[in-house]
Amino acid sequence: MKVLVPVKRVVDPNVKIRVKAGGEGVELANVKMSMNPFCEIAVEEAIRLKEKGKASEVVVVSVGPAQAQETLRTGLAMGADRAILVNVEGAVEPLAVAKVLKGVVEAEAADLVILGKQAIDDDCNQTGQMLAALLGWSQATFASKIELGDGKAVVEREVDGGLQSIEVTLPTVVTADLRLNEPRFASLPNIMKAKKKPLEEKSAADYGVSVAPRLKVLATEEPGTRKAGIKVASPAELIDKLRNEARVI
Amino acid sequence: MAILLLAEHDNASLSELTARALTAARRIGGDIDILVAGQGARAAAESAAALADIRRVLLVEGDTLAHGLAEPLADLVVSLAGDYDALVAPATTTGKNVFPRVAALLDVMQVSDVVEVVSADTFKRPIYAGNAIQTVQATDPKIVLTVRTAGFAPARTGASAPIETLPPTAASQLSSIRENRIVKSERPDLGAAKIVVSGGRALGSEERFRETIIPVADKLGAAVGASRAAVDAGYAPNDWQVGQTGKIVAPDLYVAVGISGAIQHLAGMKDAKVIVAINKDEDAPIFQVADYGLVGDLFELVPELQRQL
Numbered sequence A: 001m002k003v004l005v006p007v008k009r010v011v012d013p014n015v016k017i018r019v020k021a022g023g024e025g026v027e028l029a030n031v032k033m034s035m036n037p038f039c040e041i042a043v044e045e046a047i048r049l050k051e052k053g054k055a056s057e058v059v060v061v062s063v064g065p066a067q068a069q070e071t072l073r074t075g076l077a078m079g080a081d082r083a084i085l086v087n088v089e090g091a092v093e094p095l096a097v098a099k100v101l102k103g104v105v106e107a108e109a110a111d112l113v114i115l116g117k118q119a120i121d122d123d124c125n126q127t128g129q130m131l132a133a134l135l136g137w138s139q140a141t142f143a144s145k146i147e148l149g150d151g152k153a154v155v156e157r158e159v160d161g162g163l164q165s166i167e168v169t170l171p172t173v174v175t176a177d178l179r180l181n182e183p184r185f186a187s188l189p190n191i192m193k194a195k196k197k198p199l200e201e202k203s204a205a206d207y208g209v210s211v212a213p214r215l216k217v218l219a220t221e222e223p224g225t226r227k228a229g230i231k232v233a234s235p236a237e238l239i240d241k242l243r244n245e246a247r248v249i
Numbered sequence B: 001m002a003i004l005l006l007a008e009h010d011n012a013s014l015s016e017l018t019a020r021a022l023t024a025a026r027r028i029g030g031d032i033d034i035l036v037a038g039q040g041a042r043a044a045a046e047s048a049a050a051l052a053d054i055r056r057v058l059l060v061e062g063d064t065l066a067h068g069l070a071e072p073l074a075d076l077v078v079s080l081a082g083d084y085d086a087l088v089a090p091a092t093t094t095g096k097n098v099f100p101r102v103a104a105l106l107d108v109m110q111v112s113d114v115v116e117v118v119s120a121d122t123f124k125r126p127i128y129a130g131n132a133i134q135t136v137q138a139t140d141p142k143i144v145l146t147v148r149t150a151g152f153a154p155a156r157t158g159a160s161a162p163i164e165t166l167p168p169t170a171a172s173q174l175s176s177i178r179e180n181r182i183v184k185s186e187r188p189d190l191g192a193a194k195i196v197v198s199g200g201r202a203l204g205s206e207e208r209f210r211e212t213i214i215p216v217a218d219k220l221g222a223a224v225g226a227s228r229a230a231v232d233a234g235y236a237p238n239d240w241q242v243g244q245t246g247k248i249v250a251p252d253l254y255v256a257v258g259i260s261g262a263i264q265h266l267a268g269m270k271d272a273k274v275i276v277a278i279n280k281d282e283d284a285p286i287f288q289v290a291d292y293g294l295v296g297d298l299f300e301l302v303p304e305l306q307r308q309l
């Protein structure tokens, strides 16, 4: 079974981002970039499936600028076999990403796609579901456990009230939640080896997809900020403040 | 303008998040129908029909709709979409699972997690864990939205809109339910509670989390939340996680106990009216957003707080 893992290059989760003056978006120049944490979890899961003999090949794919090669190399260093970069400049919306990915899935004849549940820059939480829709496949989102069977998979999902276990027919699209696994760090020898693994470059046009945005971004603002309040000396003082000053209890 | 709002419910009862999403839908303006898709969901449909100023409730029942599976539910919404200009769902795990599938089938780019309706086609939404707010204008012929319900007050009840029953669409065979481990609790729902008490990694074990956090939450009539670190360590169940990738809450009072205040956690609670932080590290980032800070050992301070309440 061939597994495809879409990975996104995003601002590192430890960076505190800044909104550019004049509402022109978020400052991305000279900011540390990383693989989206949920994509790392997706890559890890695919590699574990290969290690267990359930997957034959793991292909990582990114839709983004030339620098997304670094992100793909990270995936290769973790253990993926091959990489595909679909070159696109600027932000691409999930619908367009899903359309490109559909083209890649069909060209590669993949049977399983594992994505992150959410990109931590746009916080959209859409791409996997959209890809499943476009392919006409089943979907298992927010996965915390995946068991592959014959022609089907059983996936445990993190849902609002607790956990849900569903059975989906293969081929399928799975999106990874935080507790699916703990991604490994790539070792130095594996980072060296990754440099020699194949990385193919494509364009959105190769898949006949227009990436023109459907949402017009009118403004990007700083959120309302909170100020630090006061320190209280004791639980008694806290209760007094909550009752008589804040009036919330 | 006609709007279809997807109800959040568990068949037996309607979630309050539906009434909150209705408030957002109303700001778009137009006739609003509420879709209750489920199995044995008449009671939920009746609660939906009581919500003020809606045109009607559409009740669709079928085996495959019983648990909100994405494929049949998306097919159903798409089959109804022709009559509507906008489709709205609360950004719950059901809404987030189903609506992007609907959007893609309609060739529409969804607007996720709307926190403000600026006009019928323009919306505000947080990006980067709420560290920036984007205003976006939708240009597709239809609008597909999920709404972050914490910031919208529930719509009033007391009305009685008609309930129309529709047949289900052909059942999709792509997926099925194996097991639901949904914990029913007497406690207020985390997404709608007026007071939330959350515990972090500092609680140290599941036992100590329960012994320390639950009694004070009970005294306050509060819902219980947790940081990702506490959930990952197994001190609290996954659906208690508050944050960028967990639940978003905006209660009147949020009490963060032994939580450092990472940006991903703040993303889920910084719209609370009043924030209290209890932490032994006086430089913990959580104090930068807390209205009232209590510095010290939580294992002494929290029991004392509970006794004095």
Ligand SMILES: Cc1cc2nc3c(=O)[nH]c(=O)nc-3n(C[C@H](O)[C@H](O)[C@H](O)COP(=O)(O)OP(=O)(O)OC[C@H]3O[C@@H](n4cnc5c(N)ncnc54)[C@H](O)[C@@H]3O)c2cc1C
Residues within 6 Å of the ligand: A013, A037, A038, A120, B199, B200, B201, B202, B226, B227, B228, B229, B230, B241, B242, B243, B244, B245, B246, B247, B257, B258, B259, B260, B261, B262, B263, B264, B265, B268, B278, B279, B280, B281, B284, B296, B297, B298, B299
């Ligand atoms: C992609 C991604 C998504 C994430 N999503 C979320 C999310 O949705 N929600 C979330 O919460 N996190 C999320 N995180 C994790 C987040 O970055 C932090 O790691 C996490 O919030 C830390 O949890 P914590 O504050 O409980 O633990 P810590 O950061 O370890 O803080 C523990 C705190 O307890 C205090 N303490 C220790 N002992 C005591 C004591 N006896 N009395 C009083 N205080 C004490 C310490 O001073 C410290 O401040 C995410 C991270 C990533 C990368």
Ligand SMILES: Nc1ncnc2c1ncn2[C@@H]1O[C@H](COP(=O)(O)O)[C@@H](O)[C@H]1O
Residues within 6 Å of the ligand: A005, A006, A007, A008, A009, A036, A038, A039, A042, A061, A062, A063, A064, A092, A094, A097, A114, A115, A116, A117, A118, A119, A120, A122, A123, A124, A125, A126, A127, A128
């Ligand atoms: N530009 C992209 N290139 C590759 N994968 C992507 C891209 N954008 C999103 N994805 C995948 O879709 C997931 C969810 O992203 P989103 O829907 O934007 O929140 C990510 O974790 C990735 O696995």
